[in-house]
Amino acid sequence: MIKRLTGTALVWATAVVLAVFIAGPLLWLAVRAFATSWTYPNLLPDGWTLKWWGTVFQDPSLAVAVQNSLVLAPLTVLIAAVVCLPAAWAISRIEFPGRRVVLVGLFATNAFPKMGLFVTMSAMFTALNLMNTVTGILIVHVLGCVVFMTWLPAAAFSAVPRSLEEAARDAGAGRWRTFWSVTFPIAWPGILVAMVMSFLASFDEAQGTYLVGAPAYMTMPTAMYSLVLNSPRQVSAVFAIALSIPSVVLMTLARKHIMGGRLADGFQIR
Amino acid sequence: MTTRSTKGDHMSDATLLADPAPGLQADGRSTDDRTSDDRTDGGLVLRGLTKSLGGRDVVAGIDLDVAKGELVSLLGPSGCGKTTTLRMVAGFLPVDGGTVTMGGADVTDLGPERRPSAMVFQNYALWPHMTVTQNVAFPLRTRRVSKAETTRRVHEALDLVGLTHHATSKPTAISGGEQQRVALARAIVQEPDVLLLDEPLSNLDAKLRVSVRDEIRRIQQRLGITTVIVTHDQDEALSISDRIAVMHDGRIEQVASPTDLYARPSTRFVASFIGATSSVTGAFLAAVRTPVPAGDEVLVRPEEVVLTDDGPVRATVSRVLMRGHFAELVLRSGDAELRAYVTGPPPTLGTETGVRIGAVLVYRDGVLTEVAR
Numbered sequence: 001m002i003k004r005l006t007g008t009a010l011v012w013a014t015a016v017v018l019a020v021f022i023a024g025p026l027l028w029l030a031v032r033a034f035a036t037s038w039t040y041p042n043l044l045p046d047g048w049t050l051k052w053w054g055t056v057f058q059d060p061s062l063a064v065a066v067q068n069s070l071v072l073a074p075l076t077v078l079i080a081a082v083v084c085l086p087a088a089w090a091i092s093r094i095e096f097p098g099r100r101v102v103l104v105g106l107f108a109t110n111a112f113p114k115m116g117l118f119v120t121m122s123a124m125f126t127a128l129n130l131m132n133t134v135t136g137i138l139i140v141h142v143l144g145c146v147v148f149m150t151w152l153p154a155a156a157f158s159a160v161p162r163s164l165e166e167a168a169r170d171a172g173a174g175r176w177r178t179f180w181s182v183t184f185p186i187a188w189p190g191i192l193v194a195m196v197m198s199f200l201a202s203f204d205e206a207q208g209t210y211l212v213g214a215p216a217y218m219t220m221p222t223a224m225y226s227l228v229l230n231s232p233r234q235v236s237a238v239f240a241i242a243l244s245i246p247s248v249v250l251m252t253l254a255r256k257h258i259m260g261g262r263l264a265d266g267f268q269i270r
Numbered sequence: 271m272t273t274r275s276t277k278g279d280h281m282s283d284a285t286l287l288a289d290p291a292p293g294l295q296a297d298g299r300s301t302d303d304r305t306s307d308d309r310t311d312g313g314l315v316l317r318g319l320t321k322s323l324g325g326r327d328v329v330a331g332i333d334l335d336v337a338k339g340e341l342v343s344l345l346g347p348s349g350c351g352k353t354t355t356l357r358m359v360a361g362f363l364p365v366d367g368g369t370v371t372m373g374g375a376d377v378t379d380l381g382p383e384r385r386p387s388a389m390v391f392q393n394y395a396l397w398p399h400m401t402v403t404q405n406v407a408f409p410l411r412t413r414r415v416s417k418a419e420t421t422r423r424v425h426e427a428l429d430l431v432g433l434t435h436h437a438t439s440k441p442t443a444i445s446g447g448e449q450q451r452v453a454l455a456r457a458i459v460q461e462p463d464v465l466l467l468d469e470p471l472s473n474l475d476a477k478l479r480v481s482v483r484d485e486i487r488r489i490q491q492r493l494g495i496t497t498v499i500v501t502h503d504q505d506e507a508l509s510i511s512d513r514i515a516v517m518h519d520g521r522i523e524q525v526a527s528p529t530d531l532y533a534r535p536s537t538r539f540v541a542s543f544i545g546a547t548s549s550v551t552g553a554f555l556a557a558v559r560t561p562v563p564a565g566d567e568v569l570v571r572p573e574e575v576v577l578t579d580d581g582p583v584r585a586t587v588s589r590v591l592m593r594g595h596f597a598e599l600v601l602r603s604g605d606a607e608l609r610a611y612v613t614g615p616p617p618t619l620g621t622e623t624g625v626r627i628g629a630v631l632v633y634r635d636g637v638l639t640e641v642a643r
Contacts, residue, residue: 166362167395169382171409171456181408185399 032237052234056242065223069203070246072134072219076141076202077195083142084149085191089179091150092157103154106147118208125212132216140208145198152197156190157183196254200247312338312373313496314359314464319368321354328354330520332368336464339494341487342525343507346517347543352500353468355517359498360389360466373463383412387464388457392472394449396441402428402452403437409460427459430489447478454486458493465490465497471506483510504544508532516540538567538636546572550630552606557583557627560642567633572598574628575610577617581624590616601625 032038033052035045056062091099109117121140122131130136160183168178184191206221214222220243228236314336321329329351336342344352357363359370361382369378377385388409396405406427410420428434431451436444441452450470457465470486471479487510490497501507507514508528515525516539524536535541550558550568562568577599585608589600597616601608601623608625617623632640 161393161395163391163393163395164397166360166382167389167391167397167456168408169362170360170387170389171460172383172412173408174381174383177412182397186397 029237029240032234033241035234052232052238055231055235056238061218062223062239065218065220066242068217069220072137072141073199073202073246076138076145077198079138080142080145080149080198081191081195084146085153088150088153089157089183091154103151106150109143110147114207118211121208122211131212134217137209137213137217137219140212141202141205144205144208145201148194148197148201152194153187153191156187156194159190160186192254196250199250203246312463313340314498315369315371316355316359317369317371319355319358319370320366321351321358321363322366323354327520329358332517332520332522334515334522334525336496336498338496340512341490341497341499341510343511343514344498344500344517345504345507345514345543346502348502350517351520352502352517356389356466356468356498356500359464360387361385385464386462387466388460388462389466389468390450390453390457390470392469394441394446394453394473396449396452396456398440398442401438401440402433402444405441405452406456406459409456413460423459424455427455430458430492431455431485446474447482450474450482451485454489458489458495463496465495467497467499469500469502471501471503479506486510508544514544516543518543534638534641535631536638538569538633541569541631541633541638546609547631548572548607548609550608550627553603554583554585554601554606554608554625554627557581557625558630558642559627560630560640562630562632562642563634565634566639569631569633570608570627571629571631572609572611574630575601575608576626576628577601577610577612577623578626579624581626583625585623585625587617587619587621587623590619592616 031045034048034050036047036049038045087102090096091103118140125131125136125139130139164182164186165178168182169175173181204221206219206225209217209219210222210225213219218226220239224236224239224243227239314334316332316334319329319332320327332351332355334342344355346352354363358365361377361380361384365378369376371377372386375386377387382389397408400408403424406424407420410423415423425434425437428437431454433448433451433455436448436452441449444452450473454470467486471483474482483506486499499507499510508531511528513525513527514531516523516531518539524531524540526534526536531540532545535544541547547569550570555562555568558568583603585601585603587599588602588607591598591600593611596611596613599610599612599616601610603625610625629641629643631638632642
């Protein structure tokens, strides 16, 4: 009995701590977005207003930034998929020399401070006339999600039992047909996870985009950097909320799809 | 089928048992002695099949003829090369040497999708993202069978395995036995020349195993499909097969009908692998009626050991194991031990009894020389 009570108390304590650390800042953000001003030590804002929302949504340069983000992120996912998925399949299914080196090498790119990498890249991009171009930004974004787009789908392909592919071959399907009818659909949940993560990585990428794209191409995160520096706090709060909307929507959609049985079926978890 | 009946006729005088199936017969001839025109009978023919994996000859020259409509089991302990053989027949594994012929056509160099064979996998290998119907329909879709005919044939196949009520279920939602039947339906819907089954019953519990086994045999006979089953279970092989090929160390030791195989195991290995045997040694040798040359090994089936008071050798019952409708006894005479089966109430421990031995199998250098009575 005492054991159970202690257990319950622990669960509640954990829940409260989590709520304070996760929901707390979000709440603060939400309140701030509607506050006329909110100064220490007042517990509540001095007044309520919607004018900050107007400031954000009426600013033409911000609208352009939103538009840029909504174009760049899907494009990044698409390019990364085209480049990385065949590589992921090869890593999973073919024993080629240097396979491990490739895998570890992909991972190693994330081991260095990003900023250093971007500075080097911008030097190269200047020479190649890629500064302030969409191509340049796309290269930065795609590089940022190569790891997700290779490792996760490679694991997903490896999780497809060989016998399922053999059964398809035996049933008269060639290699191509086998891939599209059996391997890909079963690996799809894993690939979807990789795509969602790539989308979010691209959507939130600011450092490289700023260095390569600004001021010609601003995205939502780079626009936010300028806002945080140049506008009242409330405007950045509004913008932060706006920035999180696509992520939240995407995660909600993906969650339904990922947890809804397809993944469970494919990986035999139930 | 004509080939087989002719074969049966002209060999019947040499065959001890009524089964007309060809195989290793009393004169020691094996199926490999068949003439070349036997190959055109539309079944499965393997010639000199070899495969090395990791520097080891996993399959070391296999010759096997499976007549049209016949069910042959590849039986052997794990690691004997039976699964490797099956995978070469199905086309998943390229051969190192030899040929595979199906229905008179050489398919050795064809991929699995172009062979007229269908396989039932050990783990069923059903596609989890498709329904039962989609699973069974897939082989017809890849072969561009019309929609109407696909629907008809899928329904027929599901009907044959008794699963029409699960047509729209996902494979994960049905039981292991049902999954196995879906896998079988997916294979037979293709109307294959050769049906291949890899340990089809090993993932089922004992009770289900018997019913699925009988079902496989019923469907196989009804459709008359040439079938090869890989198994390590002798009961399964003995009860379902027209003929059994016993494999050992990458070679076929013997091909024969179940009755022949049991009565005349051609090698020491086959004798010990199929059914129970015990060595006749020491004092018990006196119970064998025919004289046996010194140095030869004498094996006896426990059911050929008879307990009778006027038996030539005296022995005591040193162990009694109840096995259901019969009991297994261990008899002791001096240092020698012998196993016997008795039906009815078993004698108590320490009972002294006379022993007579019926048919014995005599082996010289591991090869059968004589079945002495």
